Amino acid sequence: MATLSIHFDPAVIARLTSASGDDTIHVTLSLGGGSDGATASPVIPHGPLAALMQAGLLKPDTVLTFHQRRANRSGRAVVTADGQLIVDGHPSPFPSPSKAAEAVTGNVINGWTLWHAPDGSTLDQLRQKLDTQ
Template sequence: MATLSIHFDPAVIARLVSASTDDTVHVTLALGGGEPPVKAAPVIPHGPLAGLMRAGLLKPDTVLTFRQRRANRSGRAVVTADGQLIVDGHPSPFPSPSKAAEAVTGNVINGWTLWQTPDGSTLDQLRQELDAS
């Protein structure tokens, strides 16, 4: 029977230990045959968030949130290196802010004006900043 051996970098272990119950931690596994790991090619963002990411206005692993008080709803998503959003409670990433917001609210909604960065800026405000530069 084959044996599966998983080795984690100490930084990964430290991140897992410090994660709260609300955090989403992404771990990528690669198959190897004992040879040194192959350096992965850099991930290039694509899709609607790519421009913000290339400009440095939005970074991978940024946590986006929203709160709709009247509807008593809130959402949390993490930006992936390729420019998608992983929404808490959903197994697959979403290609756009609006699709991610729709997954949480159940309604067609403008995710650009809904999702906020940790400093309170909306994605739409970041997009306007990009357009102004």
């Protein structure tokens, strides 16, 4: 019978143990890197966020947030290595900032101007930086 062995980085274990019951934890498994010397191929971002990621303006595992005071709504999403967004409370990633924002707000909305990076920049502001480079 085949055996499956899963090894987690200590940072992943720390995140799992500190999570509350309301947190959504996403774990990505990559095949390869076993004793046969095989290595997993790097993940290449695609989709709307790809250019920002390739320019180094947005990195995998970056947490994006927004807060709409008037609607008393907020959202949190994590950028995946392939350029999608994992929104808290949703099982599948979203291919674009606007689709991710729509999943939280329930309305068609411009996710480029809604989501903020940790430094406070919107995705649209990051995209404008890319255009001036």
